[in-house]
Amino acid sequence: MPTAATILIVGASRGLGAALAAGFLGRGWHVIGTVRSGSRTELHGLAEKHPGRVRIEMLDIDEAEQIAALRRRLAGSTLDILFVNAGTTTRDQHMHVGDVSTEEFVRVMVTNALGPMRVIEALQDLVPADGLIGAMSSGQGSIANNETGMREVYRGSKAALNMFMRSFAAREAPNPRAMAVLAPGWIRTDLGGPEAPYTVEESVPLLVDLLIAKRGVPGLQYLDRFGQVVPW
Numbered sequence: 001m002p003t004a005a006t007i008l009i010v011g012a013s014r015g016l017g018a019a020l021a022a023g024f025l026g027r028g029w030h031v032i033g034t035v036r037s038g039s040r041t042e043l044h045g046l047a048e049k050h051p052g053r054v055r056i057e058m059l060d061i062d063e064a065e066q067i068a069a070l071r072r073r074l075a076g077s078t079l080d081i082l083f084v085n086a087g088t089t090t091r092d093q094h095m096h097v098g099d100v101s102t103e104e105f106v107r108v109m110v111t112n113a114l115g116p117m118r119v120i121e122a123l124q125d126l127v128p129a130d131g132l133i134g135a136m137s138s139g140q141g142s143i144a145n146n147e148t149g150m151r152e153v154y155r156g157s158k159a160a161l162n163m164f165m166r167s168f169a170a171r172e173a174p175n176p177r178a179m180a181v182l183a184p185g186w187i188r189t190d191l192g193g194p195e196a197p198y199t200v201e202e203s204v205p206l207l208v209d210l211l212i213a214k215r216g217v218p219g220l221q222y223l224d225r226f227g228q229v230v231p232w
């Protein structure tokens with residue numbers, strides 16, 4: 001019997017990450033999901049519902065030493081998909097970039113851009129040639145589509161993530177693995193807020209299908225949940 005495929009989802013405690021974990025479990029995958037604290041999360045509920053198919057690891061992507069420790073614990077593992085979902089935003093969405101505190105700017109940039117790339121650099125060798133490496137970006141990270149401003153620091157952090165992924169992808173040439181930065185749409189979660197037009201239930205199954213389909217397509221793409229290319 002072939003062994004089930006495995007996805008590592010970084011940031012799987014709640015919101016889109018927990019829903020992604022549920023979606024992959026529903027398709028028969030094994031899930032390694034990370035949480036930040038010892039508290040019970042949605043991922044713990046999924047682990048109880050799917051005995052033997054969920055491994056919970058602790059990781060705060062702001063902490064480089066925790067990333068190195070996770071890499072040591074995963075030695076010998078194969079990750080068919082490595083996906084960094086974790087992300088954050090500024091407390092005040094209307095804050096102009098020139099007005100944000102240095103501390104807040106650094107916090108968002110480290111969690112949304114540096115942390116994901118540190119994880120990807122540290123764990124990428126566990127992803128086979130036919131695997132996929134991805135990160136949750138945002139439509140707000142598109143420089144080309146930014147006609148309205150708003151959420152300036154968040155936008156900048158996701159644009160930085162996209163740029164760093166392009167640099168990573170350039171190093172994969174001429175035989176790149178499949179890579180994706182996703183723009184999931186504006187979805188009702190703690191981060192998306194109650195005004196968001198889309199639900200987790202209608203959006204995340206599309207993301208799961210997209211990641212599975214994209215596994216067979218080498219190279220980096222910036223894709224929305226319908227698989228349409230988003231302009232950088």
Ligand SMILES: NC(=O)c1ccc[n+]([C@@H]2O[C@H](COP(=O)([O-])OP(=O)(O)OC[C@H]3O[C@@H](n4cnc5c(N)ncnc54)[C@H](OP(=O)(O)O)[C@@H]3O)[C@@H](O)[C@H]2O)c1
Nearest residue numbers: 011013015016036060061086087138186187189190191192
């Ligand atoms: N919702 C939207 O409309 C939307 C749109 C575009 C893109 N996104 C992106 O989608 C991703 C998930 O967002 P969401 O809406 O599901 O947000 P959420 O409900 O606020 O969940 C955020 C997730 O990221 C984790 N996380 C945050 N900082 C972390 C860190 N330093 N280390 C490890 N994990 C960390 C959280 O863990 P804890 O539970 O420990 O806090 C949680 O699992 C983010 O990258 C976000 O930018 C969301």
